[in-house]
Amino acid sequence: MLEVVISDLKLENPVILASGILGSKWSSLAKVAEFSGAIVAKSVGLNSREGYKNPVVLNQECSIVNAVGLASPGAKEFSKELEKLFKVTNKPLIVSLFAQSSEEFSSLPNYFPFASAFELNLSCPHAEKLGMAIGVDEKAVKDCIKAVKEVTDKPVFAKLTPNVTDITKIGIAAEKGGADAVVAVNTFKAISIDVVSRKPVLSNVKGGLSGKAIKPLALRCVWDLYEVLDIPIIGCGGISNWKDVVEFILAGAIAVQVGSAFYESYRAVEGIVKGLNDYLSYTGEKIEELVGLAHGGV
Amino acid sequence: MYCVKVAEVNKMCRDVVEIVFDRDLRGYPGQFVMLNVFGYEEIPLSLSSPKSLTVKGVGKTTKALLNSKKGDVFGVRGPFGRPFSLPSVDEKVYLVAGGIGIAPLNYLYQTLKDEFEVIAIHGIRCKDEIMYDYPEIATDDGSAGFKGNAVELFLRIADFEEKMRVYSCGPKPMLLNLYKAMKKRNLLDCLEISLENYMKCGIGICGSCVTECGKRVCKDGPVFKGIDIIF
Ligand SMILES: Cc1cc2nc3c(=O)[nH]c(=O)nc-3n(C[C@H](O)[C@H](O)[C@H](O)COP(=O)(O)OP(=O)(O)OC[C@H]3O[C@@H](n4cnc5c(N)ncnc54)[C@H](O)[C@@H]3O)c2cc1C
Ligand SMILES: Cc1cc2nc3c(=O)[nH]c(=O)nc-3n(C[C@H](O)[C@H](O)[C@H](O)COP(=O)(O)O)c2cc1C
Ligand code: FES
Numbered sequence: 001m002l003e004v005v006i007s008d009l010k011l012e013n014p015v016i017l018a019s020g021i022l023g024s025k026w027s028s029l030a031k032v033a034e035f036s037g038a039i040v041a042k043s044v045g046l047n048s049r050e051g052y053k054n055p056v057v058l059n060q061e062c063s064i065v066n067a068v069g070l071a072s073p074g075a076k077e078f079s080k081e082l083e084k085l086f087k088v089t090n091k092p093l094i095v096s097l098f099a100q101s102s103e104e105f106s107s108l109p110n111y112f113p114f115a116s117a118f119e120l121n122l123s124c125p126h127a128e129k130l131g132m133a134i135g136v137d138e139k140a141v142k143d144c145i146k147a148v149k150e151v152t153d154k155p156v157f158a159k160l161t162p163n164v165t166d167i168t169k170i171g172i173a174a175e176k177g178g179a180d181a182v183v184a185v186n187t188f189k190a191i192s193i194d195v196v197s198r199k200p201v202l203s204n205v206k207g208g209l210s211g212k213a214i215k216p217l218a219l220r221c222v223w224d225l226y227e228v229l230d231i232p233i234i235g236c237g238g239i240s241n242w243k244d245v246v247e248f249i250l251a252g253a254i255a256v257q258v259g260s261a262f263y264e265s266y267r268a269v270e271g272i273v274k275g276l277n278d279y280l281s282y283t284g285e286k287i288e289e290l291v292g293l294a295h296g297g298v
Numbered sequence: 299m300y301c302v303k304v305a306e307v308n309k310m311c312r313d314v315v316e317i318v319f320d321r322d323l324r325g326y327p328g329q330f331v332m333l334n335v336f337g338y339e340e341i342p343l344s345l346s347s348p349k350s351l352t353v354k355g356v357g358k359t360t361k362a363l364l365n366s367k368k369g370d371v372f373g374v375r376g377p378f379g380r381p382f383s384l385p386s387v388d389e390k391v392y393l394v395a396g397g398i399g400i401a402p403l404n405y406l407y408q409t410l411k412d413e414f415e416v417i418a419i420h421g422i423r424c425k426d427e428i429m430y431d432y433p434e435i436a437t438d439d440g441s442a443g444f445k446g447n448a449v450e451l452f453l454r455i456a457d458f459e460e461k462m463r464v465y466s467c468g469p470k471p472m473l474l475n476l477y478k479a480m481k482k483r484n485l486l487d488c489l490e491i492s493l494e495n496y497m498k499c500g501i502g503i504c505g506s507c508v509t510e511c512g513k514r515v516c517k518d519g520p521v522f523k524g525i526d527i528i529f
Binding site for chain 2: 020021022023024025027028030031042053054055056057058059060064066068194196197199201203259260262263266
């Protein structure tokens with residue numbers, strides 16, 4: 001009932017761990033994998049990156065602003081860390097990649113022969129020349145996906161940024177580049193200012209907004225993409241319970257990713273999957289039958 | 299994040315200060331806050347009482363804190379994390395602190411001392427590092443109290459025949475020694491340890507504080523039961 005298929009990837013349920021959440025160590029990934037349909041590791045680039053100084057995360061009502069800054073040990077080191085996962089879980093592992101160019105992107109998949117799929121981070125809003133710097137440019141998006149598709153047979157997903165005038169143009173570019181699915185969306189550009197010190201809170205000044213507050217915004221992105229794309233959409237942004245998941249599916253997503261909700265509990269995904277299961281048992285439907293249903297007759 | 303004002307700064311020893319705020323931070327013993335020292339970094343610090351932090355200068359931010367004074371303002375997120383649990387009435391309480399690990403245990407001591415028999419042990423390098431007057435002192439160089447480390451002193455004093463509860467915080471090697479000693483005696487369920495892994499978010503999402511067994515020090519800890527950790 002809960003199974004979904006995205007390209008070649010079979011998931012036992014449609015709830016996936018989002019990149020950058022508890023995703024730097026095999027031990028936390030293994031714990032989250034227990035209940036998730038799949039897990040996405042923290043985005044990794046060719047070389048190691050320090051990330052920004054603390055404060056890098058600010059939790060506020062209904063949302064989180066972060067500018068971790070793509071901290072990463074680099075592809076070689078991280079591959080060793082992720083390899084340890086396979087002793088303890090058989091859930092699909094999606095490796096999230098960041099790079100400055102299509103050449104650099106195409107050098108990365110080789111480090112991760114064990115990956116079930118790759119997700120290109122074309123959307124981190126707070127790292128110079130990376131992520132969103134590429135993800136706002138239709139041609140660059142297409143080229144990067146093409147380059148990665150050429151070096152791997154595994155499914156390749158494009159994680160999109162909502163910080164563009166028209167996300168459907170970027171989605172179409174990803175599809176033309178050969179993406180097997182899009183992930184919508186990464187965080188929204190944001191800032192937070194402390195009224196006592198009268199300074200921005202995060203060390204990087206600007207960051208990205210995630211959590212409950214962005215759910216309706218992310219949902220709209222999925223809705224718009226569903227109207228123009230043929231490839232599957234993985235929804236992401238502010239999901240914290242099973243009803244949110246059903247909303248994303250009705251808007252056009254085949255699966256979802258969950259990140260900030262782990263602030264509430266390590267077992268966030270467990271509760272969502274259980275709720276989803278109960279709901280579908282009640283209606284007697286499969287996930288696939290619900291995808292995009294809300295569009296009908298509008 | 300909210301802001302707190304410093305009401306008082308007490309020098310505890312050469313490179314340790316106790317910073318007392320003008321208001322209660324509403325946390326329990328064992329919990330920590332993410333303290334934003336404007337112009338420096340945001341760092342995790344344990345509550346050393348309902349309204350104070352006790353800081354040792356080890357790097358840029360903590361050294362800046364050594365110079366803080368009345369009226370200074372800091373940003374605070376938290377308190378976060380799982381606190382120490384309370385002992386049962388029939389348990390004898392031991393606090394085993396190493397160095398600045400005394401900070402969270404001081405709050406626990408102040409909370410428990412009137413109702414429980416509490417034996418506090420503080421291991422330090424030499425007598426210049428004495429911070430509080432109540433603990434039994436162990437020094438590496440023998441310049442005060444027992445010559446040796448905190449765990450050695452604990453093993454000498456502790457009455458393993460009686461029901462006990464042991465709380466500890468300090469450097470990893472010390473915690474490991476204590477853990478082994480308790481494990482050997484089959485007493486891991488009487489042990490609670492506070493860990494200090496490197497932290498970024500403090501709220502359980504970034505993953506930087508995760509232990510080898512997948513626990514988040516900021517959210518599932520920082521206080522762990524002996525039976526729940528694998529060193
Ligand atoms: C839950 C918890 C409670 C703590 N309680 C206290 C306390 O009550 N009193 C106290 O003096 N210290 C405490 N610490 C340690 C304190 O956070 C570090 O000493 C401080 O972050 C160092 O910052 P710095 O800029 O001065 O040093 P740096 O120059 O940045 O580094 C000095 C050392 O501190 C470590 N460190 C740096 N940043 C962090 C970080 N964000 N988290 C953990 N370690 C770090 C480094 O690995 C290094 O060994 C606690 C740490 C944790 C995780
Ligand atoms: C602390 C933090 C770190 C993140 N790191 C990454 C990352 O490395 N790569 C990435 O593609 N997205 C990253 N994201 C974005 C999330 O994967 C997700 O797209 C976003 O948080 C929205 O989902 P949510 O509201 O469920 O958190 C990060 C988000 C947070 C809060
Ligand atoms: S500090 Fe981010 S998960 Fe613990």
